[in-house]
Amino acid sequence: xxxxxxxCLYMLSAVAGxxxxxxxxxxxxxxxxxxxxxxxxxxxxxxxSDWFDRLKCIRxxxxxxxxxxxxxxxxxxxxxxxxxxGTGPEDKSGYFLQRYLLSSDFHFGSxxxxxxxxxxxxxxxxxxxxxxxxxxxLDLHQAFLDWKIFSSERRxxxxxxxxxxxxxxxxxxxxxxxxxxxxxxxxxxxxxxxIGRVVWNATALRLVKSLPGVFDDVxxxxxxxxxxGFTAPHPVWKKANMSLYYFGMDRKSSVFRKGVGREIRHTxxxxxxxxxxxxxxxxxxxxxxxxxxxxxxxxxxxxxxTGYTVNDSRLRPRIGIRADIATGDGGPHARALGSFNPLFPxxxxxxxxxxxxxxxxxxxLSPSVKLQVKKxxxxxxxxxxxxxxxxxxxxxxxVASVPPVRRGETSQARYVATAPSATISYQAxxxxxxxxxxxxxxxxxxxxxxPPGHDVNYVASWVSYRF
Numbered sequence: 311x312x313x314x315x316x317x318c319l320y321m322l323s324a325v326a327g328x329x330x331x332x333x334x335x336x337x338x339x340x341x342x343x344x345x346x347x348x349x350x351x352x353x354x355x356x357x358x359s360d361w362f363d364r365l366k367c368i369r370x371x372x373x374x375x376x377x378x379x380x381x382x383x384x385x386x387x388x389x390x391x392x393x394x395x396g397t398g399p400e401d402k403s404g405y406f407l408q409r410y411l412l413s414s415d416f417h418f419g420s421x422x423x424x425x426x427x428x429x430x431x432x433x434x435x436x437x438x439x440x441x442x443x444x445x446x447x448l449d450l451h452q453a454f455l456d457w458k459i460f461s462s463e464r465r466x467x468x469x470x471x472x473x474x475x476x477x478x479x480x481x482x483x484x485x486x487x488x489x490x491x492x493x494x495x496x497x498x499x500x501x502x503x504x505i506g507r508v509v510w511n512a513t514a515l516r517l518v519k520s521l522p523g524v525f526d527d528v529x530x531x532x533x534x535x536x537x538x539g540f541t542a543p544h545p546v547w548k549k550a551n552m553s554l555y556y557f558g559m560d561r562k563s564s565v566f567r568k569g570v571g572r573e574i575r576h577t578x579x580x581x582x583x584x585x586x587x588x589x590x591x592x593x594x595x596x597x598x599x600x601x602x603x604x605x606x607x608x609x610x611x612x613x614x615x616t617g618y619t620v621n622d623s624r625l626r627p628r629i630g631i632r633a634d635i636a637t638g639d640g641g642p643h644a645r646a647l648g649s650f651n652p653l654f655p656x657x658x659x660x661x662x663x664x665x666x667x668x669x670x671x672x673x674x675l676s677p678s679v680k681l682q683v684k685k686x687x688x689x690x691x692x693x694x695x696x697x698x699x700x701x702x703x704x705x706x707x708x709v710a711s712v713p714p715v716r717r718g719e720t721s722q723a724r725y726v727a728t729a730p731s732a733t734i735s736y737q738a739x740x741x742x743x744x745x746x747x748x749x750x751x752x753x754x755x756x757x758x759x760x761p762p763g764h765d766v767n768y769v770a771s772w773v774s775y776r777f
Contacts, residue, residue, distance in 0.1 A: 336351075337351070337357075337359075338351050338352075338366075339740075340380075340740070340776050342477070342488065343475055343477060343486070344380050344411075344413050344415075344427065345413075345415065345425045345452070345474075345475075347378070347380070347415075349366035349367050349376075349378050350367060350376065350417070351367075352366050352367040353367050353369075353376065360740075362741075362777040365378070365379040365380075365777070366378050366379070366380075370416070370418075372419075374417075374419045374420065375417060375418055375419065376417050377414060377415065377416045377417070378413075378414070378415040378417075379412075379413070379414055379415075380412075380413045380414075380415070380776070380777060381410070381411055381412040381413060381776070381777055382409070382410070382411040382774060382775065382776045382777075383408075383409075383410055383774065383775045384407075384408070384409040384410075384772055384773070384774040384775075385406070385407075385408055385772060385773050385774075386406070386407040386408070386409070386491070386770060386771070386772035387404055387405075387406055387407075387769075387770065387771045387772070388404055388405060388406075388407060388768075388769065388770045389401065389402075389403070389404030389405075389767065389768065389769040389770075390404075390664075390666075390766065390767075390768050391766065391767045392762075392764040392765070392766045392767070393438070394715055395715070395716075395751070395753060395757050395762060395763055395764055395766060396761070396762025396763065396764035397715075397762060398438060399437045399438040400437070401436070401437040401438070403435070403437075404435070404769065405433060405434060405435040405436035405437070406433070406434045406435055407431070407432070407433055407444060407491040408430075408431070408432040408433075408434075408491075409429070409430070409431050409432075409491055409492065409493075410429070410430040410431075411427060411428070411429050411451070411493075412427065412428045413425065413426065413427035413428075413452070414426050414427075420458065420461065421457065421458040421461065422455070422456065422457050422458070423455075423456045424453075424454075424455055424456075425452060425453070425454055425456065426450070426452060426453045427450075427451045427452040427453075428448065428449070428450060428451060429446065429448075429449055429451035429492060429493065430446065430447060430448045430449075431443075431444060431445060431446045431447075431491045431492035432445065432447070433445050433491065440522070442520060443487070443490040443491055443492050443520065444490075444491045444492070445491075445492075445522040446492045446520050446521065446522060446527065447522060447523060447524050448524045448525065449520075449521075449524070449525055449526065449527040450473065450525065450527070451473070451475075451493065451495050451527075452472075452473050452474055452475060452495055453472050453473045454470050454471060454472030454473060454474045455470070455471050455472055456468060456469075456470050457469050457470075464504075464505065464506050465504060465505050465506075466502075466503070466504045467501070467502075467503050467504075468501070468502045468503075469499065469500070469501050469502075470499065470500045470501075470502070471498075471499045472497070473495055473496070473497050473518060474495060474496060474497075474498075474500070475493065475494070475495050475496075476495075476496055476500075476513070476515065478539075478555070479553060479581050479583075479594070480581070480583070480592055480594070480615075480656075480659060481655060481656030481659050482594060482596075482611075482613060482652065482655055482656075482659050482660070482669075483557065483577065483579070483596070483652060483653045483654070483655060484557070484653060484654050484655075485654060485655055485656035485659075486656075487654070487655075487656060488656065489656065489658050489665055492520055494517070494518070494520075494654060495518045496515040496516060496517055496518060496535070497515060497516050497518055497529045498513065498514050498515030498516055499513070499514055499515075500512070500513045500515075501513075507542060507543055508540060508541070508542040509540060509541050509542075510538070510539070510540040511538065511539060511540070512537070512538040513535070513536060513537050513538070514534075514535075514536045515534070515535050515536070516529040516530055516531065516533070516534050516535070517529070517530045517533060517535070517654065518530065532561065532562040532563060533559065533560065533561040533562065534559070534560050535557060535558065535559045535560075535653070535654075536557070536558050537555060537556055537557035537558060538555070538556055539553055539554055539555025539556060540553065540554060540555075541553040544582055544584075547582065547584060549584060549586065550582060550583065550584035551582070551583055551584070552580065552581065552582045552583075553580065553581045554578075554579075554580050555578070555579055555580075555581075556576070556577065556578050557576075557577045557653065558574075558575070558576050558577075559573070559574070559575045559577070559651075559653060560572075560573075560574050561573045561574075561575075561710060564602065564651075564710035564711075565710060565711065565712060565713050565714075566602070566639065566647060566649050566709075566710065566714070567639055567649070567702055567703050567714055567717055567718060568602070568603070568639055568642070568647055568649070569603060571602055571603035571604075572601075572602070572603065573600070573601075573602045573607075573651070573710060574600045574601050574602075575598055575599075575600040575602075575607055575651055576598065576599050576600050577596060577597070577598045577651075577653065578596070578597055579594060579595060579596035579597070580594070580595055581593065581594040582594075587619070587621055588618060588619055588620075588621060589616075589617070589618055589619075590616070590617045590618075590619070590628075591614070591615065591616045591617070592613075592614070592615040592616075593613070593614045593615075594611075594612070594613045594614075595610075595611075595612055595613075596610060596611040596612075596613075596650075597609075597610045598610065598650065598651065602647040605645055605646060605647060606645065606646040606647070607646060607647045607648075608637075608646040608647070608648055609636075609637045609647070609648055609649060609650040609651070610636075610637055610650065611634065611635065611636035611637065611650050611652075611669060612634070612635050612636075613632075613633070613634045613635075614631075614632065614633050614634075615630065615631075615632040616630065616631055616632075617629065617630035617631075618630075624683075625681045625682065625683060626681070626682045627679055627680065627681050628678075628679065628680040628682075629677075629678075629679050630677070630678045630679070630680070631675075631676070631677050631678070632674075632675075632676040632678070633673075633674065633675050633676070634660055634669055634672070634673065634674050635672075635673045635674075635698060636650035636652070636669040636670055636671065636672055636673075636698065637649070637650050637671065637698055637699065638650070638670065638671025638672075638697060638698045638699030638701070638702030638703075638718075639671070639699060639701060639702040640699060640701050640702075641699075641701030641702070641718075641719075644701070648699060648702070649670050649671060649702060649705075649709070650669060650670050650671070651670065651709055651710055652668060652669050652670065652707065652709060655668070655669070655707055660672070660674065660707070661674065661693060661695070661707075661729070662676065662691055662693045662729055662731050662749060663691075663731050663733055663747040663749055663768075663770070664729065664731070664747075664749040664751075664766075664768040665707055666706070666751070666766065666768065667695060667704060667705070667706070667707075667715070667726075667727075668705045668706050668707035668708070668709045669707075670702075670704075670705040670709045671697055671698050671699055671702040671703065671704060671705065671718075672695055672696070672697065672698060672704060672705075672726070673695070673696045673697070673698050674693050674694060674695050674696075675693070675694050676691055676692065676693040676694070677691070677692060678690060678691035678692075679691075685736055685737045685738065686734070686735070686736050686737075687733075687734070687735045688732070688733070688734050689732070689733040689734075689735075690730075690731075690732050691730070691731050691732075691733075692728065692729070692730040692731070693728070693729045693730075693731070694725075694727075694728050694729075695725075695726040695727050695728070695729070695754075696724045696725050696726060697718065697723075697724050697726060697756060699718075700718065700722055700723075700724060701718055701719075702718045703715065703716045703717040703718040703760075704716050704718075704726060704756075716756070716757065716760045717760070718760075720759060720760045721755065721756050721759035721760050723754065723755035723756040723759055724756065725754035725755055725756060726753075726754050726756050726757060727751045727752060727753050727754050727757060728751075728752045728754070729749050729750065729751045729752070730749070730750060731747060731748060731749035731750075732747065732748050733745065733746070733747040733748075734746050734747075741775055741776055741777055742773065742774070742775055743773070743774045743776075744772075744773045745770075745771070745772055745773075746769075746770070746771040746772075747768075747769070747770050747771075748767075748768070748769050749766075749767075749768040750765065750766070750767055750768075751765055751766035751767075751768075752765055753765055753766075
């Protein structure tokens with residue numbers, strides 16, 4: 311059935327792309343956040359070159375009123391043979407994940423819009439049953455109102471109220487978690503002010519608790535998040551950008567090696583990034599403070615990702631180096647909690663395509679090379695992991711929500727693992743993306759001295775169809 315569905319989607323893509331040779335040079339592209347797409351470009355029927363274009367600008371009577379319909383189907387196979395490096399049930403056959411998204415975007419002139427998106431996530435065949443992020447049969451994933459209070463050529467003030475996805479920067483702190491089977495959303499409000507190239511945001515949100523039934527997702531009242539920040543051109547580096555931000559989080563029950571208790575955490579950070587034809591970089595520095603079980607929090611993290619692309623080569627190789635360091639706790643005798651909390655991250659940002667390890671108490675170094683041949687890209691990467699503090703353990707990306715992957719008291723070793731990986735992606739058409747990734751974790755002394763310390767194989771292969 312899955313093979314049949316994938317074949318049908320590919321044939322639809324071929325039919326939809328038959329007239330690509332006549333399409334205009336500039337055309338809207340599908341965005342990571344579907345609400346960022348603006349298909350008013352297709353109000354002129356002569357610009358329509360795709361079968362799905364008739365769904366992208368549906369007129370609603372008035373000249374500046376229109377609706378957009380969009381969606382995604384993703385079929386994914388995963389194999390994680392030794393979950394938790396051997397603590398979970400062994401799985402040599404893998405499992406299937408399915409995700410379906412259907413969105414509608416109603417524009418009422420230039421100042422008001424209503425966006426909705428339904429999500430269905432299904433799982434089949436996983437040894438041990440579905441994880442909380444695998445199964446959500448059907449729910450209202452997003453539903454918000456956008457209202458531009460004021461808008462001119464260089465200045466605007468807008469407010470967004472309702473259920474929404476939120477992504478911030480490169481996803482190291484706030485992300486919709488694209489790699490998971492069910493994407494993450496939040497309930498609340500957001501205000502955005504733009505003055506020239508400076509954009510300022512303020513948010514007050516609650517995480518939406520994903521439940522496996524039908525239309526049963528609810529706000530998670532055990533935690534809330536609020537924050538503010540701005541992005542602007544970098545004051546020193548030409549053609550670069552920078553951001554400065556603050557996030558506050560109040561969680562009633564968090565889990566660290568130090569114990570379980572209420573966590574009130576404040577996070578400030580700054581990010582600088584640049585993308586050019588050859589050099590690109592992404593640097594971030596984060597500091598955290600607050601209280602856990604009434605005791606202070608003192609944590610920080612540094613991240614860098616630098617790359618150089620050889621544009622005059624046929625394969626256009628990008629040679630990159632990524633490094634991260636995030637603090638761990640000083641043990642039971644330290645009064646302050648030193649464990650870094652990445653809040654709601656995109657898991658692969660820190661530990662490569664597998665996303666098995668979170669950044670808490672972790673140092674990593676990841677050289678990589680990416681090759682591009684027309685529609686095919688190949689990325690080779692090898693990540694090395696160490697503990698930052700020998701008194702703390704290692705965590706999953708869902709730090710503070712689940713117990714540590716390993717507590718730290720049984721070993722004084724620093725080296726955790728080495729994880730080489732390879733990823734191949736084929737952009738078959740504007741609608742279809744096919745990808746496969748493989749990672750092998752060679753466990754180091756820390757995991758071997760904190761048994762079980764089995765090596766891990768992770769395989770994921772998926773096809774996604776967007777319209």
